[in-house]
Amino acid sequence: SQQGEEDPQALSIQEGENATMNCSYKTSINNLQWYRQNSGRGLVHLILIRSNEREKHSGRLRVTLDTSKKSSSLLITASRAADTASYFCATDRIPGGGNKLTFGTGTQLKVEL
Amino acid sequence: DTEVTQTPKHLVMGMTNKKSLKCEQHMGHRAMYWYKQKAKKPPELMFVYSYEKLSINESVPSRFSPECPNSSLLNLHLHALQPEDSALYLCASSLGQGGSTNEKLFFGSGTQLSVL
Known part of the structure; x- marks a missing residue:
């Protein structure tokens, strides 16, 4: 079964609005990582948050992690049309971590002009 | 050079064909991966190589045969595939230092495979 479930499955917003995705x-x-994938392309790493961290920022991205609830959120502020993509969370598990990342179901984000 | 290069970008093959997918990186990474991704689904891990040795095989059918000739190259040999094997095949690499789990993956653009 999937290690990560994301919601919403799809999200459509206007340019300039904020987008929030949950995992x-x-x-x-x-640790938990977030990746972006443009249609039919490879994945691009966005941010990694360790299990002992609660919040991390990178540019317009803000990631939170709540290990007690086993959940994470990705916030994209002031969205742009170029942010249109699928976003996946990915986790490595304890035990048996190593290099074995498992991806969540993904959120398809569409940012309209 | 922070790229992972995959060839070919597209591949159409019959069920009796033998073909190979290739992946190359020159970042000095020692862990390399094959993922399979069906349309509108997340990538699924197939194989992991660590220091040129196969470290993880996610119970992949034997018609998929990985090979890591050296630290920069990763191949996936395909033989007698089924139409349901049609998917985007993604290669990735990471530093692979000492089994650390806090590593990000660098992905190639993938090979879109169609099996007829």
């Missing part, structure tokens, strides 16, 4: 997972983790 829930089932088992204990070492």
Whole structure:
């Protein structure tokens, strides 16, 4: 079964608005990562948050992690049309972490002009 | 050079064909991965190589055969595939230092495979 479930599955907003995506997972983790994928392309790493961190920022991105609820959120502020993509959370599990990332179901974001 | 290069970008093959997907990186990464992604689904891990040795095989059918000739190259040999194997095949790499889990993956653009 999927380690990560994301919601919403799809999100459509206007340029300039904020977009929030949520990820829930089932088992204990070492870290949680977020990736972006443009249609039919490879994934691009956005941000990594460790299990002992609660919040992390990178440019217009803000990620939170709540290990007690086994959930994370990705906030994109002041969205742009170029942010249109699918966004995936990815976790590595305890035990058996190593290099074994498991991706969540993904959120398709569409930012309209 | 922060790129992972995959060839070919598109591949159409019959069920009796033998073909290979290639992946190359020159970032000095020691962990390399194959993922399979169906349309509108997340990537699913197939294989992980660590220091040129196969470290993870996610119970992938034997018609998929990975190979890591050296630290920069990763191949995926395909033989007797089924139409349901049609998907985007993604290669990725990471530093692979000492089994650290806090590593980001660098992905190639993928090979879109169609099996007829």
